[in-house]
Amino acid sequence: MERIDVCLIALRRILRATELHGKELAQSAGLTPVQLRVVQILAESGTSTGGAIAKRMHVAPATITAMIDKLQRSGHVARQPSHxxxxxxxxxxxDKGREALKRAPDALQQRFAAEFEALDDWEQAMIVAVLERVAVMLDAGDADRGAVLYPGDL
Amino acid sequence: MERIDVCLIALRRILRATELHGKELAQSAGLTPVQLRVVQILAESGTSTGGAIAKRMHVAPATITAMIDKLQRSGHVARQPSHxxxxxxxxxxxDKGREALKRAPDALQQRFAAEFEALDDWEQAMIVAVLERVAVMLDAGDADRGAVLYPGDL
DNA sequence: GTCTTTCGTTCGACTAACTAAACATAGATC
DNA sequence: GATCTATGTTTAGTTAGTCGAACGAAAGAC
Structure with missing residues (x-):
């Protein structure tokens, strides 16, 4: 079997193992999975417009409006008119939104941390290096995906 | 910053980069994200009962029945009474279900493969080793989650 | 041979996510 | 200043996912 295949299989296993908990992760934050993603995006970008979020999530603006409505009612985000x-x-x-974010990663954290701490020093170092490398590889692939049509434009 | 934190951040970046495409991945297979997961589970276990799938997905049996109904109507799965x-x-x-699975991973594959092939041999080897290691760590954490209550049992 | 448990299903109902289309308002262009 | 374009919203509607409860059939217990 090719090395690349082994790699992809491992990657998919990682994805599956954590994806399983996407729902629970969100629930532990008191949000739905999609809402959590909105919050994560906002945490990264600091402040954003509805349209920007819509593009990043590949959904129609109307969808974001509805979503922000809910998140606003639950107190996780706030709207403010641009000057x-x-x-x-x-x-x-x-603040409530930021708190929710803090609560969310705990599940993943706790599962991974215990095993990680038990590893040898060199192994830890290697894992850190590789994960960063892979993250960059995937992030980079993501960069050219900024400008995308709405689903409705197709 | 602690090494474990760097690790978790990288992991989350990987998750986010790929999770972003969970929807598109599923769509390229002609399925919804949840349906794709059912198909993936079936691909692993070969043949399974509704209850087993329900437990693995942490949903109620009724949910699986509805889902299998849809997948059966679309021809991706088949029911057969147990003897x-x-x-x-x-x-x-x-066969159609298996075909759908084959089409699904292409997006991730193509993005990762190109960059991976360009790496030095030793780096490829290291990445393979670490990804496998991490996958095992996360899978193992998942193993003790086999027997779980239905959401409704709480 | 009854009693209990397990399994999948049906039914009715709800929520979240999502959309197209029409709209109001505000920049941009000329 | 009139026209075009961009932005977010409202409205009305769809679809997927989800559940609890009730149910029938089969297995297991005793």
Whole structure:
């Protein structure tokens, strides 16, 4: 078997193992999986507009409006009108939103951390290096995906 | 910053980069994300009962029944009564289901493969080793999660 | 041979996610 | 200033996923 295949299989196993908990992860944060992704995106970008989020998630703007409505009602995000362009509505995390994010990763953290700490020093170092490498490889592949049509534009 | 933190951050980046495409991955297979997971589970276990799938996905049996109904109508899976225990309904992938699976991973594959092939030999070897290691760590953490209550049992 | 448990299913119902289309408002262009 | 374009929203509707409860049939216990 080719090395690349072994790699991909391992990657898929990693994905599956964690994806399994995507739902639980979100629930532990008091959110739905999709809502958690919105919150994660906001955490990265600091403040964003609805349209930007829509593009990143590959959904129609109307979908984001509905989603932000819910997150606003639950107190996780806040809308504030933009002063530079008054058509835009800026969306930002509230403290509650940031707290939810902190609670979310615990499941993954706890599962991985215990085993990781038990490893030899050199092995830990190697894992860190490789995971970073792979992350960069995948992130890079993601970069050219910024401008994408809405599903409805197809 | 602790090494474990670097690790977790990298892991989350990997997850996010690929998770982003969970939907597209499924769509390229002509399935919804949840349906794809059912198909994946069936591909692993060969043949399974509804209850087993329900437990693995942490959902109620009724949910699986509905899902299998859809997958059966679309021709991806087939039901066959069990001869050993006639209460059970065995569920198996059809050829169409297996084909769908083959189409699904292409997106991830193509993105990762190109960059991977360009790496030095020793680096490839290291990545393979580490990814396998991490996969085992996460799979193992998953193993003791076999017997879980239905959501409704809580 | 009854009693209990297990298995999948049906039914009715709810929620989340998502969309297209129409709309109001605000920049941009000329 | 009139026209085009971009932005977010409302509305009305769809689809997928999910569940609890009730159910029938089969297996297991005793």
């Amino acid at each position: 530079i362009d008054r058509r835009q509505t800026l969306i930002a995390l509230t | 050993i225990d006639r209460r059970q309904t065995l569920i198996a992938l059809t």
